[in-house]
Amino acid sequence: MTATLTERQVVPPPERDTVSKPRWEYPAVAALLVGTAIAYLWNLSVNGWANSFYAAAVQAGSVSWKAFFFGSSDAANSITVDKTPLSLWPMEISVRVFGLHSWSMLLPQALIGVASVALLWATVRRVFGAHAGLLAGLALAVTPVAALMFRFNNPDALLVLLMIAATWAMTRAVEDGRWRWLLYTGLFIGLGFLTKQLQVLLVVPALALTYLVAGPPKLGKRIAQLFAAGAAMIAGAAWWVLIAEFWPVDDRPYFGGSQHNSILELTFGYNGLGRLNGDETGSVGPGGELPAGGNGMWGTTGITRMFEPQQGGQIAWLIPAALVLLVAALVLCGRAARTDQRRAGLMLWGGWLLATGLVFSFMKGIFHQYYTIALAPAVAALVGIGAVMLWQEREKRWVRVALALALGITIATAWMLLSRSSSFQPWLRWTVAAVGVVVTLALLVRLPRKVEIAAASAAVLIGLAGPIAYTVDTLGTGHEGPIPSAGPNVRGGFGFGGGGRHGGGDGPWQNGGTAPDRNGGMRGQNGTAPGRNGGMPGGEMGGGAGNFMMASNPSAKVTALLSANGDQYTWVAAAIGSNSAAGFQLATQLPVMPVGGFNGSDPSPTLEQFQRYVTDGDIHYFIGGGGIGDGGEGRMGGSNRSGSHSSEITEWVQEHYTAQEVDGVTLYDLTAPKPA
Numbered sequence: 001m002t003a004t005l006t007e008r009q010v011v012p013p014p015e016r017d018t019v020s021k022p023r024w025e026y027p028a029v030a031a032l033l034v035g036t037a038i039a040y041l042w043n044l045s046v047n048g049w050a051n052s053f054y055a056a057a058v059q060a061g062s063v064s065w066k067a068f069f070f071g072s073s074d075a076a077n078s079i080t081v082d083k084t085p086l087s088l089w090p091m092e093i094s095v096r097v098f099g100l101h102s103w104s105m106l107l108p109q110a111l112i113g114v115a116s117v118a119l120l121w122a123t124v125r126r127v128f129g130a131h132a133g134l135l136a137g138l139a140l141a142v143t144p145v146a147a148l149m150f151r152f153n154n155p156d157a158l159l160v161l162l163m164i165a166a167t168w169a170m171t172r173a174v175e176d177g178r179w180r181w182l183l184y185t186g187l188f189i190g191l192g193f194l195t196k197q198l199q200v201l202l203v204v205p206a207l208a209l210t211y212l213v214a215g216p217p218k219l220g221k222r223i224a225q226l227f228a229a230g231a232a233m234i235a236g237a238a239w240w241v242l243i244a245e246f247w248p249v250d251d252r253p254y255f256g257g258s259q260h261n262s263i264l265e266l267t268f269g270y271n272g273l274g275r276l277n278g279d280e281t282g283s284v285g286p287g288g289e290l291p292a293g294g295n296g297m298w299g300t301t302g303i304t305r306m307f308e309p310q311q312g313g314q315i316a317w318l319i320p321a322a323l324v325l326l327v328a329a330l331v332l333c334g335r336a337a338r339t340d341q342r343r344a345g346l347m348l349w350g351g352w353l354l355a356t357g358l359v360f361s362f363m364k365g366i367f368h369q370y371y372t373i374a375l376a377p378a379v380a381a382l383v384g385i386g387a388v389m390l391w392q393e394r395e396k397r398w399v400r401v402a403l404a405l406a407l408g409i410t411i412a413t414a415w416m417l418l419s420r421s422s423s424f425q426p427w428l429r430w431t432v433a434a435v436g437v438v439v440t441l442a443l444l445v446r447l448p449r450k451v452e453i454a455a456a457s458a459a460v461l462i463g464l465a466g467p468i469a470y471t472v473d474t475l476g477t478g479h480e481g482p483i484p485s486a487g488p489n490v491r492g493g494f495g496f497g498g499g500g501r502h503g504g505g506d507g508p509w510q511n512g513g514t515a516p517d518r519n520g521g522m523r524g525q526n527g528t529a530p531g532r533n534g535g536m537p538g539g540e541m542g543g544g545a546g547n548f549m550m551a552s553n554p555s556a557k558v559t560a561l562l563s564a565n566g567d568q569y570t571w572v573a574a575a576i577g578s579n580s581a582a583g584f585q586l587a588t589q590l591p592v593m594p595v596g597g598f599n600g601s602d603p604s605p606t607l608e609q610f611q612r613y614v615t616d617g618d619i620h621y622f623i624g625g626g627g628i629g630d631g632g633e634g635r636m637g638g639s640n641r642s643g644s645h646s647s648e649i650t651e652w653v654q655e656h657y658t659a660q661e662v663d664g665v666t667l668y669d670l671t672a673p674k675p676a
Contacts, residue, residue, distance in 0.1 A: 025130040029121060032134060036117050036141045039475055040110040040150050045102040046478040049586055050153040052551035053482060053598060054088065056582035057081045058105050058153065059589060061092035068092055070244065072253045073578050076570045076591035079604045081578070082257025082266065084240065086194035087155035100589065109157045113150025116161045117141045120377055123168040126175075127345045128385045135460065136384030143376040144470035144486035145314035145369070151475075152484060155196040156373050162192040163203050164377050167348060170207045174344045177216035179225060186229035190236020197271045202359055202374065204233075206351025214344035254604035256578070256597035261604070275365035305361040306372065312417050313487045315372035315379070317467045319357070320413055321406040322379045325386020326350045328402040332389055345385065353378035368483050391456060395446070404443040407459050411436035414466040420490040428469055436462050482549060482579065545580055545625035545665050552583030552623075555663040559587040562621060566590040570618040573667075574610070576600045576625070576646050584623065593619065596646040607648040614670045622653045624666030 049055035053073075057080075061068035064075040071085025072078070081088070090108035098104035117137045125133025140146055149156045166188035173181035185207060192200030208226055215222040244252070244263050258266040299310050307316045326346060333343040356374050360367065386406070393399045411432060418429035439462060442455040470487035479485075546552035552575070554562070562584060566572045574593035575581040581594035595610070596602050605613065613619050657668040 022130055025125075025134070028130075028134055029118075029137075032121070032137050032141065033114055033118055037110070037114045039141070039471075040113045040147070041107075042475060044106050044110060044151060046476075047106060047151055048102055048478060048480050049551070049582075050102070050106065050151075050480055051482055051484075052480070052582035052586065053578050054081065054091075054153045054155075055105060056578065056585045056592075056594075057085075057088055058091045058095055059100055059586055060591070061085075061088055062095040062100060063589075066252075070253050073256065073581070073594050073597075074571065074585060074591040076593070077253040078571070078591075078593045079254040079578075079597050079602065080256045082270065082598055083155055084194045084197055084263075086191060086240075087158040087196070090158070091153060100586075105153055106151055109150055109153060112157045112161050113141075113146065116146075116150070116157075116164055116377070119161065119164045119168055120381060123164065123171050124345075124381050124384055126171060127341045128388060132384040132388040134384070135387060136381045139318060139380035139383050139464065139467075140376055142464055142467045142471045143315065143317075143373075143380065144467055144474055145373045146376045147471040147474050148314075148479060148484055148486040149370055149373045152370075152479065154370065156370060159192055159196045159200060160373055160377060162188050162195060163200060163352075163374065166192070166203060166207060167352070167377075170211060170348060171341075171345065173211055173225075174214050174216070174339070174341060174348075177221075177225075179228060182211070182225045182229040183232040186232030186234075187236040189233045190238075193233075193237035194240055197267050198275075199371075199374065202356040203352050205355050206348055209351060210344050210348045213347065214339050214341075216339050254597075254602065256602055256604070259603060275367070276359070276363050277365065299367065301362050301364060303361055306357060306375070307413075307416075309420055309490045310369045310485075311372055312420070313470055313490055314369050314485065315375050316417065317413060318379050318383050318410060318463070319353075319375070320409040321463065322353060322382035322386070324402060324406040324409060325390065326353075326382050328399065328406075329386045329389045332393055332399070342389070346382075349378050349381040349385065353382060369485050370483070387460075394452070400444055400446075403459075404440050407436065407443060407463060408440045410463045411440065414463075417490075418466055418469075421488040422491075424473070424488040425469055428465065432462055432465050480551075544583075545575065545623050546583055547577065547580060547625065549579065551579045551586075552581070552665075554584050554587045554665065558584075558662050558665050558667075561662060561667070562592075563588045563590065566620075569620045570613070571620070573621040573623050574619050574649075575623040576650065580623065580625065595649055600646045603645045605649075606645055607652060610649050611652070617671065619670050622649075622657065622668040622670055624650075624654075624659060624668065 057067070057071055057073050060072050060075040060077075064072070064077065066072070066077055067075050068089065069085070070077065071080045071083065071088050073081055090112070091105050094104050094108050098107075117140050120140050121133040121137035123133075124136040146160075149160075166185050169181050169184035169188060172178075173185060189200055189204060189207075208229075211226060212222055215225070217225070241263055244255075249261065254261050255263050255266055257270045259269075299305065299308060305311065306319060326349075329346050330343065330350075333340060333346070336343055353375060356378065360371060360375070387403070390399050390403050390406075394403065414432050414436075415429050418424070418432070435458065439455055439458045442451075443459065446452075447455065473488055474486040544550070544553045562572045566588060567590075570591065571593040572588060572590045573581075573584055574595050575584065576595050577600040578594040578598045581592040585592040593605075593613075595605065597604060610619075653668050653670070656673050657670060658672070658674055659666050659668055661667075
């Protein structure tokens with residue numbers, strides 16, 4: 001007995017590893033990640049400059065470290081993009097290494113996508129096992145909006161990776177209660193703020209509540225650790241905010257998207273509360289729902305918003321199944337201990353899905369369909385976790401019913417979504433429905449083990465068939481513009497959206513206005529479609545100064561004219577609105593001033609500042625058009641509808657300088673005023 005006690009004392013406890021590692025797991029994970037990398041990297045340049053608004057900022061940051069730090073739209077640092085700059089930094093470093101082209105810019109985004117799939121697998125697998133981790137990773141990889149945004153240059157790709165990283169750290173914290181995991185959680189959220197500001201906070205309630213309920217230490221220590229996580233979150237974001245705010249105003253760019261040159265105003269206004277209540281100063285128009293149940297500029301708000309034509313094909317495929325499996329899995333946890341890791345994991349991912357989904361459903365301000373990528377990790381995790389947990393308990397009748405219900409509702413959702421694009425793979429919805437019914441019935445009864453495994457495999461394939469089809473279409477289709485959309489065009493799709501090449505003429509466009517082209521640009525009511533870079537069709541001679549939604553598409557002649565002696569000027573040109581300026585800047589790789597920022601509504605520069613720049617010989621040309629509203633004058637919605645500074649600058653230039661037309665672009669040489 002004494003010897004036995006001594007052995008127990010000297011033998012160290014086993015290292016905490018919640019699940020075993022089957023032999024097949026790592027080869028399967030390798031196949032998943034290699035397949036994801038091939039899919040995301042394949043034909044990457046088909047997306048061109050993607051969102052030219054951010055592409056221009058990438059170009060600027062690749063040649064100017066000040067533009068890099070602030071996220072400036074141009075290398076001369078006149079104004080920033082309307083976001084904090086962290087998402088731009090990987091792309092700008094890549095362009096510094098490989099040169100400026102589409103592939104070098106989008107390469108980091110694709111790699112971030114692969115990293116997101118890998119981290120989601122690792123997080124889910126740690127508690128719920130190999131099968132759950134692999135299924136979650138696969139579901140994320142084939143989510144259409146994920147396949148779109150992990151090949152695009154918007155901030156959402158890095159935002160999602162950091163949100164998953166925060167969830168991974170919290171999973172570790174719930175496991176052993178160590179302070180460092182709470183600090184890592186806060187740090188990742190802080191970096192998420194530097195990526196897309198307040199949107200990252202949508203996952204914070206789930207993180208905090210999960211640890212408060214299930215963290216291993218006593219309540220007082222748990223609360224103290226959460227405060228420490230909050231401090232780490234503030235530190236992760238505040239270092240940049242403090243530098244940016246206290247940097248001398250005359251020596252830094254204007255903070256785009258704000259009306260008073262303040263990053264805090266941008267955070268809590270245009271990119272903060274304004275997104276929730278629709279009161280967005282400087283926005284393109286009022287948000288939310290119009291009186292009498294009409295659709296607002298950003299679609300209808302309400303609990304069904306994620307299933308409507310604009311968003312449905314992006315994310316809705318597995319949401320019903322995720323909710324059903326979440327409830328059933330929580331029931332399976334029963335009266336487990338407070339610190340039960342399975343229940344904590346369900347609280348974590350379920351809280352992420354519910355909090356983010358409800359905010360997206362009811363927010364009245366600017367809402368784009370690609371925002372829904374923030375739901376994709378939670379949906380994928382819950383599907384992987386719930387399906388495996390229920391499968392392991394399938395001898396219980398009610399569990400088999402829950403599994404069948406989850407699959408059946410997934411099939412019904414797929415039928416609804418695929419029916420909105422009748423010309424897109426019309427055989428697919430019938431195949432999904434027919435096979436799905438058979439597999440759903442098979443899940444209700446006990447069968448021989450081999451038959452059950454075959455049924456489970458078929459359930460996974462048929463449940464993912466719709467998302468995979470949309471993802472394949474997305475990978476093979478070029479997407480450019482500020483509001484891209486995955487998959488084919490759908491009946492009732494959002495007027496500014498557009499993503500696929502199928503389904504044109506499938507039905508009237510919601511809001512009865514403009515119809516999208518496949519690149520996410522905007523098709524005018526006269527049927528004229530924008531070209532590859534958002535300009536008008538017709539190759540080089542198409543020209544096109546662009547506008548607030550479509551990037552300019554300068555011809556070779558216009559590009560050569562702007563580039564001539566370009567190094568003699570701070571800005572080779574100025575144009576109303578960032579998208580109008582972006583195409584000229586990308587073509588010349590020289591600074592072009594975006595007057596008024598993205599919407600043309602920011603008071604940067606004022607007329608007096610612009611006149612001083614012209615007097616000092618800092619700007620060579622002014623490009624007519626651009627912006628939004630009559631005459632490119634930057635008329636905006638929200639509480640700042642006049643766009644007065646852009647209008648005043650345009651009118652002053654027209655009064656004092658002579659216009660010349662070059663391949664459809666109106667240019668004013670600011671070095672040659674009209675005779676007195």
